[in-house]
Amino acid sequence: MSDSLNESSLRHLARLACIELSAEELDRLPARFHSILGLIDRLQQVDTQGVKPLAQSFDLTLRLRDDEITTRDQRAQFQSLAPEVADGLYLVPRVIE
Amino acid sequence: MNLDDTSLRMLCAGLRERTFSSEELTQAYLQRIEQYNTRLGCFITVDPERSLSQARAADIRLARGEGGPLLGIPVAHKDIFCTEGWLTTCGSRMLSNFVAPYDAHVIQRFKEAGSVILGKTNMDEFAMGSSNETSFYGPVHNPWQLTHVPGGSSGGSAAAVAARLAPLATATDTGGSIRQPAAFCGISGLKPTYGRVSRYGMIAFASSLDQGGLMAPSAADLAWSLGTLTGFDERDATSVARPEEDFGAQLEHSLEGLRIGLPRQYFGSGIAPGVAQAVEEALRVYESRGARLVEVDLPHSELSVPVYYVLAPAEASSNLSRYDGVRYGWRASQYGDLNEMIARSRAEGFGAEVKLRILTGAYVLSQGYYDAYYLQAQRVRRLIQQDFLQAFEQCDVLMGPTTPSTAFRFGDKGSDPVQMYLSDIFTIGVNLAGLPGMSIPVGFDGQGLPVGLQLIGPHFSEARLLAVAHGYQQATDWHARVPGRGEQA
Numbered sequence: 001m002s003d004s005l006n007e008s009s010l011r012h013l014a015r016l017a018c019i020e021l022s023a024e025e026l027d028r029l030p031a032r033f034h035s036i037l038g039l040i041d042r043l044q045q046v047d048t049q050g051v052k053p054l055a056q057s058f059d060l061t062l063r064l065r066d067d068e069i070t071t072r073d074q075r076a077q078f079q080s081l082a083p084e085v086a087d088g089l090y091l092v093p094r095v096i097e
Numbered sequence: 098m099n100l101d102d103t104s105l106r107m108l109c110a111g112l113r114e115r116t117f118s119s120e121e122l123t124q125a126y127l128q129r130i131e132q133y134n135t136r137l138g139c140f141i142t143v144d145p146e147r148s149l150s151q152a153r154a155a156d157i158r159l160a161r162g163e164g165g166p167l168l169g170i171p172v173a174h175k176d177i178f179c180t181e182g183w184l185t186t187c188g189s190r191m192l193s194n195f196v197a198p199y200d201a202h203v204i205q206r207f208k209e210a211g212s213v214i215l216g217k218t219n220m221d222e223f224a225m226g227s228s229n230e231t232s233f234y235g236p237v238h239n240p241w242q243l244t245h246v247p248g249g250s251s252g253g254s255a256a257a258v259a260a261r262l263a264p265l266a267t268a269t270d271t272g273g274s275i276r277q278p279a280a281f282c283g284i285s286g287l288k289p290t291y292g293r294v295s296r297y298g299m300i301a302f303a304s305s306l307d308q309g310g311l312m313a314p315s316a317a318d319l320a321w322s323l324g325t326l327t328g329f330d331e332r333d334a335t336s337v338a339r340p341e342e343d344f345g346a347q348l349e350h351s352l353e354g355l356r357i358g359l360p361r362q363y364f365g366s367g368i369a370p371g372v373a374q375a376v377e378e379a380l381r382v383y384e385s386r387g388a389r390l391v392e393v394d395l396p397h398s399e400l401s402v403p404v405y406y407v408l409a410p411a412e413a414s415s416n417l418s419r420y421d422g423v424r425y426g427w428r429a430s431q432y433g434d435l436n437e438m439i440a441r442s443r444a445e446g447f448g449a450e451v452k453l454r455i456l457t458g459a460y461v462l463s464q465g466y467y468d469a470y471y472l473q474a475q476r477v478r479r480l481i482q483q484d485f486l487q488a489f490e491q492c493d494v495l496m497g498p499t500t501p502s503t504a505f506r507f508g509d510k511g512s513d514p515v516q517m518y519l520s521d522i523f524t525i526g527v528n529l530a531g532l533p534g535m536s537i538p539v540g541f542d543g544q545g546l547p548v549g550l551q552l553i554g555p556h557f558s559e560a561r562l563l564a565v566a567h568g569y570q571q572a573t574d575w576h577a578r579v580p581g582r583g584e585q586a
Binding site for chain 2: 004011013014016017018019020021022025029031032033034036038039040041042044046048051052053054055056057058062063065073074075078080081082083084090092093095
């Protein structure tokens with residue numbers, strides 16, 4: 001069902017995944033992809049009419065909890081891990097001129 | 098103290114009787130790590146001062162007569178578990194500067210038990226791999242033959258336990274990452290039922306499949322420690338509330354009348370002769386102890402690999418979207434706008450296999466393909482689970498080889514990713530169905546490499562699995578064999 005992946009569709013995927021690909025990767029990846037698509041395309045032959053998808057190994061109902069504050073303020077501790085912060089905010093390149 | 102020939106029960110007794118202190122025990126393991134880690138590459142981080150100070154704290158508790166089965170016992174932790182104040186890399190450059198600000202549930206439970214953190218073990222990057230070759234921190238070497246892989250993704254934990262650099266290690270299993278390296282390294286490994294062990298603070302790969310577990314030389318060691326990490330945790334939405342169990346107390350259980358199911362599909366062609374032979378011999382041991390062999394059918398098992406390579410990358414592409422170089426982790430040094438900063442940070446921070454899986458995930462989830470791949474894979478996942486549940490109507494436990502071959506050489510799987518993926522054919526189904534599974538050593542092939550027997554049980558049957566494994570280990574001594582650790586090399 002899948003057409004083999006060309007460079008432009010690979011670029012599109014890389015955009016979706018937010019990963020910059022090098023020329024070497026754009027060259028190397030299609031063959032690997034082709035092999036993976038060959039593997040997963042085998043699923044198309046299975047008759048699954050009437051079978052309910054299984055997302056978790058048990059059909060869990062997610063719990064609700066009371067809306068209470070359970071953690072302390074750890075902003076300073078968490079921000080010590082960030083590449084760039086100021087005044088309690090995370091800094092990124094300007095997006096609005 | 099003979100660290101090559103000991104058990105957690107013996108170590109615990111030694112600590113209680115003051116034959117040695119936790120500090121002495123920890124020091125002894127740290128010396129071994131110092132001696133062998135350069136050669137084996139099992140640990141990414143060791144911090145002797147910190148370990149020894151934890152050991153001294155344990156000694157104070159021991160002197161007061163306090164504590165449970167793991168008080169003062171040094172434990173190695175897979176570098177996927179957030180460990181407060183310790184570098185926690187998940188095998189990736191992306192997290193090469195990430196000092197975890199909190200403890201994973203598993204780490205917290207081990208700390209409460211008074212065990213000592215011996216170090217953080219090497220692993221395939223973000224647990225994506227079956228050979229430990231994808232780690233940013235270099236490969237782990239199989240202590241039985243350094244030219245061979247230890248398996249993955251928990252290769253560091255497996256090799257550390259096999260080489261007796263740690264008496265116990267934590268690990269995780271998404272598609273076989275506990276059982277396959279346990280098989281390749283000749284040790285015992287347990288992947289519990291999905292939901293048994295909280296995933297809180299365990300760096301996520303594929304959340305509907307990931308499960309924390311343990312590695313040790315013997316099933317008795319696993320039973321000794323399993324109660325420490327199981328139990329309900331409200332911070333994990335898929336954590337299951339169960340009555341507490343004493344796994345150690347249920348270990349001695351006769352094998353008389355045990356019905357062992359042998360899935361036809363696990364004994365077909367493509368099994369290396371050395372593996373097939375060791376597994377056959379193990380089954381004879383079970384028979385001689387009164388177990389009965391029943392042939393069963395898992396008709397969809399061949400589809401487990403394609404299902405997994407839709408679902409796991411899909412979940413991974415979503416989970417790993419959090420690494421954007423903004424709040425923590427790797428940030429590129431050269432970039433123009435925000436999008437370029439993110440795309441370049443991810444390009445530099447992730448290795449080739451991780452990128453391939455994220456892209457695969459993006460592909461199967463993208464418009465036009467979602468129904469055909471993702472939903473179809475989830476439907477086949479249900480068929481695979483139903484196969485197992487039906488099989489358990491005819492037997493108590495399933496057995497077969499953990500892997501089609503023993504450990505392979507570095508680079509042997511070449512550049513085609515599917516060659517590597519197919520080596521997990523027998524382990525993946527267990528994760529898809531959420532079942533508990535084990536691997537125990539049952540001999541060696543002609544090259545002197547260990548062979549693993551996989552044991553699979555119904556949901557929440559860990560106590561039974563451990564007892565079945567223990568029964569075998571009472572009759573054999575494969576689990577007590579210790580590798581050369583490259584000494585002759």
